[in-house]
Each structure stands twice: as C-alpha cells, then as structure tokens.
Amino acid sequence: MTDSKKITSKSGCPIADIQNSLTAGERGPLLMQDFQLLEEMQSFNRERIPERVVHAKGSGAYGTFTLTRPIPEYTKAKFLIEEGKKTDVFARFSTVAGEKGAADAERDVRGFAVKFYTEEGNWDLVGNNTPVFFIRDPYKFANFIHTQKRHPQTNLRNNNSQWDFWSLNPESLHQVTIVFSDRGLPASYRHMNGYGSHTYSFINQDNQRVWCKFHFKTRQGNKSMTSEESANLIGVDRESHQRDLFYAIDRGEYPSWTVKIQIMIETQAQTFPHNPFDLTKVWPHQDYPLLEIGVLELNRNPENYFAEVEQSAFSPSVFVPGIGPSPDKVLQARLMSYPDAQRYRIGTNYHQLPVNKPQCPVMHYQRDGAMSNGHGGSSPNYYPNSDENAPKEAPEYAEPPLNLGNVAVDRYDSREGNDDYSQAGNLWRIFSDGEKERTAKAIASAMTGVTEEIKMRQLCHFFRADMEYGQKVATALGITIDATKFLSDK
The missing domain is CATH 2.40.180.10 (Catalase core domain)
Structure with a gap:
C-alpha cells in the first residue's frame, strides 16, 4: 500500500485501526490515551458550523x-x-x-x-x-x-x-x-x-x-x-x-x-x-x-x-x-x-477558504485570527510604514465624490487644514527646564534601534512644534542638525 492510501490522523500520523477502540482487556473500559478515538469524537462534535439565519438551505x-x-x-x-x-x-x-x-x-x-x-x-x-x-x-x-x-x-x-x-x-x-x-x-x-x-x-x-x-x-x-x-x-x-x-x-x-x-x-x-x-x-x-x-x-x-x-x-x-x-x-x-x-x-x-479565496494576489495588513494561513510573513502589519516592498495605497482607484445636495460623500483627508504642531508646542513650552530634559531623554531612549530615516522624519515634527523641542531631542539622540531646513515643508 502506498503512503497516499494510508488513513492518518489530522496531523498526518498513520492509523492502524479506526474500527476498534483501545481498551483495558477485551471487555474493559476505554483508555484516555486513545487519542485517535478522542480526535474522532471531538471532530464529530465540531462538524457543524452555525446555520445561516436566512438562506440556510x-x-x-x-x-x-x-x-x-x-x-x-x-x-x-x-x-x-x-x-x-x-x-x-x-x-x-x-x-x-x-x-x-x-x-x-x-x-x-x-x-x-x-x-x-x-x-x-x-x-x-x-x-x-x-x-x-x-x-x-x-x-x-x-x-x-x-x-x-x-x-x-x-x-x-x-x-x-x-x-x-x-x-x-x-x-x-x-x-x-x-x-x-x-x-x-x-x-x-x-x-x-x-x-x-x-x-x-x-x-x-x-x-x-x-x-x-x-x-x-x-x-x-x-x-x-x-x-x-x-x-x-x-x-x-x-x-x-x-x-x-x-x-x-x-x-x-x-x-x-x-x-x-x-x-x-x-x-x-x-x-x-x-x-x-x-x-x-x-x-x-x-x-x-x-x-x-x-x-x-x-x-x-x-x-x-x-x-x-x-x-x-x-x-x-x-x-x-x-x-x-x-x-x-x-x-x-x-x-x-x-x-x-x-x-x-x-x-x-x-x-x-478555497471557495472564497480570490484568484488574484491578496495583500493587506489584517493578520492573525482563527485559522489564518499567515499572510504577510515578517513584513509590517500596520500602515503607513516605511517598507518600500510593503503594499501601498492606490489612489488611482478612488471613486468620485457622491453629491447629496448640500454635502458630498467622500474620503476627506483628516490632516488637510489641520495644525498638528501648535498644541504640542504649547505643552512643551509650559514644561520646566528639568521636565524638558527628562522628556527629551525619554524620547531618545524609546528610539533605541529605530532607523536613521525614521529618527529624522520624527525630528521634523518635534522642530515644527518648537525649535527647542527638536533641538533637545536631537541632542539626546546625538544628532547634529540644521533645524531650519525642516521648517519650510510642513
């Protein structure tokens, strides 16, 4: 008999007998070690999935x-x-x-x-x-x-x-x-x-x-x-x-x-x-x-x-x-x-599941959950990210706004027209000198292992909130930088 014709457990282990339970003697009780029987019974208990509320048949x-x-x-x-x-x-x-x-x-x-x-x-x-x-x-x-x-x-x-x-x-x-x-x-x-x-x-x-x-x-x-x-x-x-x-x-x-x-x-x-x-x-x-x-x-x-x-x-x-x-x-x-x-x-x-699976490549940042086949490997499971090989947005597929008279249905950019720096800068400026130093050092410590590209990008935000804020974090990171070049592009 070829291996492909052998009955196995769900984990692939060949099974010698699926008609007779493992017992203590011919008339004896069943043994808990009969994992094949347990798997058979437990699988049977779980054969059904919830019925559709409508369209069940x-x-x-x-x-x-x-x-x-x-x-x-x-x-x-x-x-x-x-x-x-x-x-x-x-x-x-x-x-x-x-x-x-x-x-x-x-x-x-x-x-x-x-x-x-x-x-x-x-x-x-x-x-x-x-x-x-x-x-x-x-x-x-x-x-x-x-x-x-x-x-x-x-x-x-x-x-x-x-x-x-x-x-x-x-x-x-x-x-x-x-x-x-x-x-x-x-x-x-x-x-x-x-x-x-x-x-x-x-x-x-x-x-x-x-x-x-x-x-x-x-x-x-x-x-x-x-x-x-x-x-x-x-x-x-x-x-x-x-x-x-x-x-x-x-x-x-x-x-x-x-x-x-x-x-x-x-x-x-x-x-x-x-x-x-x-x-x-x-x-x-x-x-x-x-x-x-x-x-x-x-x-x-x-x-x-x-x-x-x-x-x-x-x-x-x-x-x-x-x-x-x-x-x-x-x-x-x-x-x-x-x-x-x-x-x-x-x-x-x-x-x-095969019947539901698209026939084109599938790339997204939704991971894990029961019965996942592990999409994405070691690539980032969040977006936006700095990985050039990770999936990116495709704005060319955006739908036109839907005009409802006095308002249009669309995806509005939440950053458009928003000032993301003033309040962070105001908070920084009410810190004492000691708290400013501790904050800068805490940020630098939390950036251990972060790439230079990401550090520089984040420093831009600190500088735009407050020049001193950016300079102290840069110093704590051991980075010498001309802060003025970050102020032109917000």
Missing part, C-alpha cells in the same frame, strides 16, 4: 461568465470591458426563510448569489429571484425575518405573524404579490431568473458615475409549479431543486442565464418619480431598457458540499474597482451585516 455550482458586450462607457471593471473575456464564478441558490432541513419546493423567495473571481479581486452579487424585497428600511429586516421563522412559544411557522407584519407595512405588497404568484414556486433553480435587486453604481475610467441594476434571465425558460404540484413534490423529494441542479450539470446540461443591466444617469435619478434606490420598486423597462452584456453558465459541480457550498460566503460589500454601492438604505446595512454574519458563522479568515 442552498445549492451551488461553478461556472463562467462570458462578456458579450463590453461596457467601458459605464465601468472600468476589467472583466466588463474586454469582449469575450471569461471570468470564473461560483453561484449559490437557496430558499430564504427555511432552515437547512426545509424542502426546496416550498413557496418562498429564492436566493441568487454569484461570486465572480475577477483579476482585480472577487465581486459578489448577492440577490434573489425577485427584483424587489419586502422592506425599504433595514431597521425592519430582523423583525420581518422573525415573522418568517418560528413562533417563540409553539416553534411552528405562524401565518398570523407574517400577515400581521405585512398588513402593517404596505411597502411589502409588491414582493408579497410576487411570492404568491407563480414566481413564488419556481420548478427548479435552473428555471428562474436572478436579480441584484438593489441599485449599484458603475464608475468608468473618466470617474463618471451611473446607477445600475442587474438581471439574470434564465435561458432554460421560466417554469413554475402550482401549490398542489409543490405539495406533491415535497412529499416525495425534499431536495428536488438541489437534485435537479446537480444532475443536470452532471449530465452536461449546463444551465445558463443571459446577464442584462439597466442604467440610470445621476441627473435621471434626481428627477425619477420616486426614490430610485427604493428596494420595494423597480425601474420601468420602457424607460430604462435592458442591455445584454454577457452569459453566465454553470458547468462544474462541487467536489464537497460542506467545503464549497456550506462554507461559501457572500457579501454585497465585496466589490471591484468600477462597481460600488448606492444610497439604498437596505444595501447600506447589508454591506455590514453580511460579512459580520460570515465572520460569526465561519471565522474571521473565511476569505482564505
């Missing part, structure tokens, strides 16, 4: 997105500006309200999430099979989901709770109408459309912004079930949609969707008859026609469900240059809540 597959119509006039995202370019993807479909044991064919909204592994990083489009949702303010989300889950006393689904919430929130009517129409019971994941639902932004090479909505139109044709057909199917197969997707791909019948977008320029958004970022409403197609840009095809099944589907993690906050958020309030909240849920469910380093 899901199916997934790999595939490609092929760009058929480049849109450089709208976005600088590289995977959207080169005709014919193929981008690897992973897609996950799901029910929304049901737990992991729920039936696939239940009446419900369906999740439609796609992870694009682009050359500039991952982009996650985390949507549904509906273009709208039940709420327009994120404050209502948790309360709405509570009505879709189980009653706190009976632990049963409760129609009264659902309709109580919907009747008190008329903005839900659009989505309620969709869910109780034929669209609420798609025949399979292959036979339904997908939508980004929210409004997103595109930014082009000229730093011009437009608003965008994403549509995935099934090329298999829309098919649905009646309530009676759904009930009958659930009675014989609770995994009907997962079974359909897996074996269709296994047979080579690769499902595909035509990817389309709607575009709204900023001036149109200002005169739109209602809030264009309202998640409960659509943009009329006659006013904002669909523009076909590509094809999404799923053509490879996962090798392991847990590793690749259950541990897959999506978040609307995962963007690439040229694609960004909008003022949609629900989207804004999801930008925080989704990655927060993934960190709770899988761990802070969930990005390093």
Whole structure:
C-alpha cells in the first residue's frame, strides 16, 4: 500500500485501526490515551458550523461568465470591458426563510448569489429571484425575518405573524404579490431568473458615475409549479431543486442565464418619480431598457458540499474597482451585516477558504485570527510604514465624490487644514527646564534601534512644534542638525 492510501490522523500520523477502540482487556473500559478515538469524537462534535439565519438551505455550482458586450462607457471593471473575456464564478441558490432541513419546493423567495473571481479581486452579487424585497428600511429586516421563522412559544411557522407584519407595512405588497404568484414556486433553480435587486453604481475610467441594476434571465425558460404540484413534490423529494441542479450539470446540461443591466444617469435619478434606490420598486423597462452584456453558465459541480457550498460566503460589500454601492438604505446595512454574519458563522479568515479565496494576489495588513494561513510573513502589519516592498495605497482607484445636495460623500483627508504642531508646542513650552530634559531623554531612549530615516522624519515634527523641542531631542539622540531646513515643508 502506498503512503497516499494510508488513513492518518489530522496531523498526518498513520492509523492502524479506526474500527476498534483501545481498551483495558477485551471487555474493559476505554483508555484516555486513545487519542485517535478522542480526535474522532471531538471532530464529530465540531462538524457543524452555525446555520445561516436566512438562506440556510442552498445549492451551488461553478461556472463562467462570458462578456458579450463590453461596457467601458459605464465601468472600468476589467472583466466588463474586454469582449469575450471569461471570468470564473461560483453561484449559490437557496430558499430564504427555511432552515437547512426545509424542502426546496416550498413557496418562498429564492436566493441568487454569484461570486465572480475577477483579476482585480472577487465581486459578489448577492440577490434573489425577485427584483424587489419586502422592506425599504433595514431597521425592519430582523423583525420581518422573525415573522418568517418560528413562533417563540409553539416553534411552528405562524401565518398570523407574517400577515400581521405585512398588513402593517404596505411597502411589502409588491414582493408579497410576487411570492404568491407563480414566481413564488419556481420548478427548479435552473428555471428562474436572478436579480441584484438593489441599485449599484458603475464608475468608468473618466470617474463618471451611473446607477445600475442587474438581471439574470434564465435561458432554460421560466417554469413554475402550482401549490398542489409543490405539495406533491415535497412529499416525495425534499431536495428536488438541489437534485435537479446537480444532475443536470452532471449530465452536461449546463444551465445558463443571459446577464442584462439597466442604467440610470445621476441627473435621471434626481428627477425619477420616486426614490430610485427604493428596494420595494423597480425601474420601468420602457424607460430604462435592458442591455445584454454577457452569459453566465454553470458547468462544474462541487467536489464537497460542506467545503464549497456550506462554507461559501457572500457579501454585497465585496466589490471591484468600477462597481460600488448606492444610497439604498437596505444595501447600506447589508454591506455590514453580511460579512459580520460570515465572520460569526465561519471565522474571521473565511476569505482564505478555497471557495472564497480570490484568484488574484491578496495583500493587506489584517493578520492573525482563527485559522489564518499567515499572510504577510515578517513584513509590517500596520500602515503607513516605511517598507518600500510593503503594499501601498492606490489612489488611482478612488471613486468620485457622491453629491447629496448640500454635502458630498467622500474620503476627506483628516490632516488637510489641520495644525498638528501648535498644541504640542504649547505643552512643551509650559514644561520646566528639568521636565524638558527628562522628556527629551525619554524620547531618545524609546528610539533605541529605530532607523536613521525614521529618527529624522520624527525630528521634523518635534522642530515644527518648537525649535527647542527638536533641538533637545536631537541632542539626546546625538544628532547634529540644521533645524531650519525642516521648517519650510510642513
């Protein structure tokens, strides 16, 4: 037998027997030294990770997105500006309200999430099979989901709770109408459309912004079930949609969707008859026609469900240059809540799992945490730093300010127009002569081992606060310096 076929412990130690425990005699008690048994039992106890609060029951597959119509006039995202370019993807479909044991064919909204592994990083489009949702303010989300889950006393689904919430929130009517129409019971994941639902932004090479909505139109044709057909199917197969997707791909019948977008320029958004970022409403197609840009095809099944589907993690906050958020309030909240849920469910380093890992280089200053693969080695784990080989900011990717009328959303330089020296200098000047000497010596002592480059840079700041301050620290450091040359450049 080759080594590659030997069963081992998690640390790689070959195991002779995994069917019989180590005991004191044939009928004797177990021994604590049977570390193989302990590892087996302890691993089993930890096999499950917390269930997703929503979208718990899901199916997934790999595939490609092929760009058929480049849109450089709208976005600088590289995977959207080169005709014919193929981008690897992973897609996950799901029910929304049901737990992991729920039936696939239940009446419900369906999740439609796609992870694009682009050359500039991952982009996650985390949507549904509906273009709208039940709420327009994120404050209502948790309360709405509570009505879709189980009653706190009976632990049963409760129609009264659902309709109580919907009747008190008329903005839900659009989505309620969709869910109780034929669209609420798609025949399979292959036979339904997908939508980004929210409004997103595109930014082009000229730093011009437009608003965008994403549509995935099934090329298999829309098919649905009646309530009676759904009930009958659930009675014989609770995994009907997962079974359909897996074996269709296994047979080579690769499902595909035509990817389309709607575009709204900023001036149109200002005169739109209602809030264009309202998640409960659509943009009329006659006013904002669909523009076909590509094809999404799923053509490879996962090798392991847990590793690749259950541990897959999506978040609307995962963007690439040229694609960004909008003022949609629900989207804004999801930008925080989704990655927060993934960190709770899988761990802070969930990005390093193969299904979530970008296919481009990853460089950042976030380190450590459970299950880290150790990005960065011995390089600095902070920024800014003086290491020429460390990752640097890329200001060329900055988005243009978002004009909100009397204020603009932007990243404002906190040092711009600020005086960082006067108050430090004033403090220095009230010190006694003895305290000045002690302060200078303490600073010099704390700079033991610091490079000359950093010492000189810091001396600039001391001199700008007070000439005497800088001179005393320089003297304590044993550095002879012409202080005047530091005063011109602040």
